[in-house]
Amino acid sequence: MSLRPLSGTQFVLEAHGYTASIASIGASLRSLKYHGRNLIVPFDADEVRPFFRGAILAPWPNRIVDGKYTFGGVEQQLSITEPLRGHAIHGLVAWLNFDVVRQTSDRLVLESTVEAQLGYPHQVTMEVEFALDTAGLQTTVTVVNTGPNAAPFGVAAHPYLVAGEGRVNDWTLELPARQILTVTPDRLIPLRLRDVDAVDLAAFDFRTPRAIDATFLDHAFTGLHQDEEDTATVRVTTNAGSGVALSWGSECPWVQVHTADKPIPSIDRIGLAVEPMTCPPDAFNSGVNLNVLKPAESTRASWTIRAID
Numbered sequence: 001m002s003l004r005p006l007s008g009t010q011f012v013l014e015a016h017g018y019t020a021s022i023a024s025i026g027a028s029l030r031s032l033k034y035h036g037r038n039l040i041v042p043f044d045a046d047e048v049r050p051f052f053r054g055a056i057l058a059p060w061p062n063r064i065v066d067g068k069y070t071f072g073g074v075e076q077q078l079s080i081t082e083p084l085r086g087h088a089i090h091g092l093v094a095w096l097n098f099d100v101v102r103q104t105s106d107r108l109v110l111e112s113t114v115e116a117q118l119g120y121p122h123q124v125t126m127e128v129e130f131a132l133d134t135a136g137l138q139t140t141v142t143v144v145n146t147g148p149n150a151a152p153f154g155v156a157a158h159p160y161l162v163a164g165e166g167r168v169n170d171w172t173l174e175l176p177a178r179q180i181l182t183v184t185p186d187r188l189i190p191l192r193l194r195d196v197d198a199v200d201l202a203a204f205d206f207r208t209p210r211a212i213d214a215t216f217l218d219h220a221f222t223g224l225h226q227d228e229e230d231t232a233t234v235r236v237t238t239n240a241g242s243g244v245a246l247s248w249g250s251e252c253p254w255v256q257v258h259t260a261d262k263p264i265p266s267i268d269r270i271g272l273a274v275e276p277m278t279c280p281p282d283a284f285n286s287g288v289n290l291n292v293l294k295p296a297e298s299t300r301a302s303w304t305i306r307a308i309d
Contacts (some may be wrong), residue, residue: 005045008097015106015132018307021045026094026129029054029112034139034307039244041260041271050267051260052158055094056128056141059114061156062220062256062281063087065189067119069284071152078119085187090158092120093190098128106132116147119160123147136245136306142227143300145293153291154279155301156252158258160271163236164242168212168259168269171243171274174235175206175257178223181280188218190281196221218258220280226250235273237308240270248303252276253289276303 003289021031021042028049033043043053067078067088076089098110113125124147129140145151163171180201182191203215207225224232226261230250234257237243248255258273278301279289291299 003303006048007043007045009100010045011100011103011108011183013106013108013130013132013137016134018132018137020130020132020137021053022108022110022130023049024083024098024110025049026055026096027098027112027126028056028094029130029137029139032159032305034309037163037307039110039305041306049094051160052090052094053160055090055158055160056126056155057090057275057277058093058126058141058143058153058155059120059122059124059151060088060284061275061277061279063089063188064284065187065282067153071284072150076119076121084305085248087187088119091154092117093126101127113146122149122151122263124151124153136304138302138304140300140302143293144298145295148295150295151293152268152284153293153299154277154283154289156228156256156275156277157303158273158275159236159246159305160273161236161244161246162271162304164238164240166238168272169214170238171272172209172213172237172239173206173257173272174233174237175207175221175255176234177207177221177223177255178225178230179221180204181220181222183219183281188281190220190286193222195223195224209237212259216259218256220254220256220277221257222254222280225253232276235308236272236274243307244305245308246274246276246303246305248276248301251301252278252303253298254280256281276301
């Protein structure tokens with residue numbers, strides 16, 4: 001009898017030099033390669049996914065402070081899933097198993113439902129589509145409120161981008177963001193929006209591409225510059241100019257960037273987490289850019305990862 005891998009059912013897509021491996025738990029992008037070169041930090045199929053690598057984050061991205069929020073006049077308490085900081089982090093979807101809706105050699109559609117539960121008494125059904133073409137791997141998340149009441153909702157991606165040889169310190173970052181959400185140093189609780197061109201925030205201004213070096217990042221950015229197609233793009237490159245880009249549309253006005261600092265040398269700063277988000281940290285409390293879906297209402301967000309060759 002064959003056992004299913006720990007990360008769930010495995011799917012492989014191949015087209016135009018790209019190979020994407022997707023695991024059903026969390027609809028996680030387990031690996032993405034271009035002509036054999038890693039574009040994200042991968043993990044093994046028979047491994048519990050580490051650090052939300054490649055997972056879909058919903059029905060909220062990032063943190064809800066203390067796991068508490070009030071919606072529709074009712075105070076809710078979520079489980080604390082980030083014990084060191086005392087928050088509810090990255091939603092409820094990351095450990096859900098997704099079922100196959102459709103699959104071809106270059107396209108995969110998965111589906112799962114967040115059931116009503118303590119702390120989130122709502123039912124939402126999510127469809128995640130992965131599609132390869134010459135532009136790279138596009139991921140599209142479509143969610144429908146299948147419950148009887150209005151539901152708060154946000155979504156994000158969580159890939160750790162890999163430019164090439166070396167680590168985060170060795171790479172160059174282009175981040176077209178004009179504003180940063182400042183946070184407390186201990187618990188990363190949101191404080192206020194500030195412009196990155198402030199003298200004391202110059203370390204966070206990557207609008208002109210420059211080396212990341214030892215800069216620590218675990219911050220949400222907004223005020224994103226978009227091109228003529230309303231697309232924002234983050235680029236991470238090596239000194240030789242090769243690397244990886246992540247692009248997304250105006251449905252994600254925020255992006256979290258994290259240098260993946262870890263106390264274990266073998267995994268410290270081995271990838272740059274770039275997380276396009278439909279709303280900022282603690283949006284269930286602030287209400288900023290929070291989607292409130294009426295019964296049967298839907299929303300959609302998408303992003304694309306491509307190689308810079």
